[in-house]
Amino acid sequence: MSPIVSVRNLVKTYKTGFQALKGVNLDIAEGEIIALLGPNGAGKTTLISTICGIVHPTSGTVTVGGHDVLTQYRAARTLIGLVPQEITLEPFETPLNTCRLSRGLFGKARDDAHIEKVLRQLSLWDKKDSRIVTLSGGMKRRVLIAKALSHEPRVLFLDEPTAGVDVELRKDMWKVVEDLRASGVTIILTTHYIEEAEAIADRVGMIAKGEILLVQDKAELMAQLGKKQLRIDLLAPLDTLPPDLAGRGLEVTPDGHGLIYTYDTRAERTGITTLLNDLQKAGLHMTDLSTSQSSLEDIFVGLVKENA
Amino acid sequence: MNTQAIRAIYIYEMKRFFRTLLQSFISPVISTSLYFVVFGAAIGSRIDTVEGVSYGTFIVPGLIMLSVMTQATSNASFAIYFPKFIGTIYELLSAPVNFLEITIGYVGAAATKALFIGTVILATAALFVDLHIEHPLAMVAFLVMTCVSFALLGFIIGIWARNFEQLQLIPLLIITPLVFLGGSFYSVTMLPPIWQAITHFNPVLYLISGFRWSFFGMADVPIGLSLMAIALFTGLCVGAIWLIFRTGWRIRQ
Numbered sequence: 001m002s003p004i005v006s007v008r009n010l011v012k013t014y015k016t017g018f019q020a021l022k023g024v025n026l027d028i029a030e031g032e033i034i035a036l037l038g039p040n041g042a043g044k045t046t047l048i049s050t051i052c053g054i055v056h057p058t059s060g061t062v063t064v065g066g067h068d069v070l071t072q073y074r075a076a077r078t079l080i081g082l083v084p085q086e087i088t089l090e091p092f093e094t095p096l097n098t099c100r101l102s103r104g105l106f107g108k109a110r111d112d113a114h115i116e117k118v119l120r121q122l123s124l125w126d127k128k129d130s131r132i133v134t135l136s137g138g139m140k141r142r143v144l145i146a147k148a149l150s151h152e153p154r155v156l157f158l159d160e161p162t163a164g165v166d167v168e169l170r171k172d173m174w175k176v177v178e179d180l181r182a183s184g185v186t187i188i189l190t191t192h193y194i195e196e197a198e199a200i201a202d203r204v205g206m207i208a209k210g211e212i213l214l215v216q217d218k219a220e221l222m223a224q225l226g227k228k229q230l231r232i233d234l235l236a237p238l239d240t241l242p243p244d245l246a247g248r249g250l251e252v253t254p255d256g257h258g259l260i261y262t263y264d265t266r267a268e269r270t271g272i273t274t275l276l277n278d279l280q281k282a283g284l285h286m287t288d289l290s291t292s293q294s295s296l297e298d299i300f301v302g303l304v305k306e307n308a
Numbered sequence: 309m310n311t312q313a314i315r316a317i318y319i320y321e322m323k324r325f326f327r328t329l330l331q332s333f334i335s336p337v338i339s340t341s342l343y344f345v346v347f348g349a350a351i352g353s354r355i356d357t358v359e360g361v362s363y364g365t366f367i368v369p370g371l372i373m374l375s376v377m378t379q380a381t382s383n384a385s386f387a388i389y390f391p392k393f394i395g396t397i398y399e400l401l402s403a404p405v406n407f408l409e410i411t412i413g414y415v416g417a418a419a420t421k422a423l424f425i426g427t428v429i430l431a432t433a434a435l436f437v438d439l440h441i442e443h444p445l446a447m448v449a450f451l452v453m454t455c456v457s458f459a460l461l462g463f464i465i466g467i468w469a470r471n472f473e474q475l476q477l478i479p480l481l482i483i484t485p486l487v488f489l490g491g492s493f494y495s496v497t498m499l500p501p502i503w504q505a506i507t508h509f510n511p512v513l514y515l516i517s518g519f520r521w522s523f524f525g526m527a528d529v530p531i532g533l534s535l536m537a538i539a540l541f542t543g544l545c546v547g548a549i550w551l552i553f554r555t556g557w558r559i560r561q
Contacts, residue, residue, distance in 0.1 A: 052402040053401060053402050054398055054401045054402050054560065055560065056556070074404040075404075076404075077402060077403060077404040078404050080402065082398070082399075082402050084395070084398050086395055088395030088396045088398060089394075089396065090390070090391075090394060090396060091394075092327075097320065097323060100316065100319075100320070101316050101317070101320040102399060103316070104312045104313055104315055104316020104317070104320075105310075105312075105313045105316055105317070105399060105400065105403040105404075105405060106403055106404060107310045107312045107313060107404055108312060109312060147399070
C-alpha cells in the first residue's frame, strides 16, 4: 500500500542560514501512529509545519494522500488536521464557533452533527458555548484537537500534545489518541517524552539536528529494550571461555575479569539459575553480579552522540 | 474556489460584530449627532450655503465618508492582525485556501460592517437636515466601493503591522489627515489656488467628490475621474495583497 504521507529529501534552510531539516525521508502508512521523538530544536515542528504548508521547503518533496503539498495544496491540505504546539485560540470565541470556522476553512459544508460528535468525544460539549478564555489548559488543548478534527482529516498532526500537561491529563490525551486511531485516523505526533512514544506509538522515529536517525517499529525497539545484560565479575581472569559454557551467549570482557550474559527478561526461562550452577561446576569464583538494561533513552542518546 | 471557506470566515467575522452590536450602533449615532450640533447648528448657522447647499446638508457625504473609511480600515486591519498576534493564523496558512478566498472573507466582512455604519450615519443625518439624494444608485455604488477599497487597505495594514501601535499609526497619521484635507467639510474651491493644486494629489478627494456628486449632482472633480481613482486604488490594494500572500511577507516565518 502506498504511504499516506511521503517525505523525500526534504531540506529547510531558514533565512538566518539555520538548516532545520537536512534531507529528511519518511513514509507514513495509513492508520498508524508514529511518534517523532527528539530534543528541542531537532526540527520536529519544522517538519510538521512543512508538511502542513505553513513553512515552504527549500528543496525536496512532500506528498499527502498522493498529492504534492505545493502544487496540489488544496487536495493535500484537505486531508490534514494540525494541532499546534502552542495553545493558540481566540479568547472570546466559543468552542462551537471556532470549530465551525475550522470546518469551513477546509472546504467542508456546515455539519453541526459532526462537530457535536467531535466535541462530545473530547468531553467539550458542555462547554460548547463558553468563552475559551474561561476554559482550563487541558480543555483548551482539546479545543485545538476538536478544531483539527472538525473537518474530518485522514491525517492528524499533534505537535507535542502533552507539553506542559500534568500526568493525569497526559493519560487522558493518550486515551484520546487511542480513540482517534480506532476511528481510522493516521496520527503523527512529536514529543520529547520517551514514555509517550512507548505508550501510544506503533512506530518511533528519532530526529535530531534536522536528520532522522532511525525509524523503527516500537515492538522491535521494545524487544531491544527487553534484553538485559548480566555482568559477572570473576576473581581470576579468563583468557577464553571454558568449553562447557560455550554456546549460550556468554562473552568474556576484554580484560578477562568478567562475563557478559545477554538474556530476554520476557522469556519463560532466562537461564540465569542454570548459568550460575554451571559456573560453579566449572570452578569459577564470582566476586559480583550486576544487571543492566538499555532503555529507549539510552538508544536515543547513543544515536545522537554518534551523529554529533 | 473554496466558497465554504469564504462563507466560514465571513460568518465568523460578522459574529464578532454582532456581539458588540450595541456599541457598533451607538457610537456612530453619537458622533454624527455631535458633528451636526457643532458644524451644522453652531458653525453652519454662520455660513450661508456651499455651492448652493446649506452647510449642514453639505457635510453629510463627507461625514459618512470619514466614518466609513476609518471603520473599514480599522475593522479589516484588526481582523487579520489579531490572528497574527495570537497565533491562530496557523490555521489559515494550513487550510486549503488561496489569497483571494481569505481576502474576500475578511474584507467582505469588514466592508459590510462599514456599510452598516455608513447607513446608520445617513439615517441619523436625515433626522437633522433635509436630505435629497440626486443619484441614489450611484450613491450606494460609491459607498460600497469605498467600503471595499478601504477594507482592502486596512487588510494590508493589518498584515504589515508588527504591534498594536503600528496598527493605529497609519489610520491616525495618514488616513485621517487625508480625509479631513480631502474636502469632507468644505468644497475645494473654497481653498486658495496653491492648496487647490496640492489637494488634487490627495486620492481621498476623488472619493469624497464622487460621493458628494451622487447627493447634490455637483463635484470638485469630474465624476469619471472619481471612478477611475477608486478603481485604481482598489486594483493597487488587490495587487499588493496578492504579492503579500505569494511571498508570505510578514505572514510566514
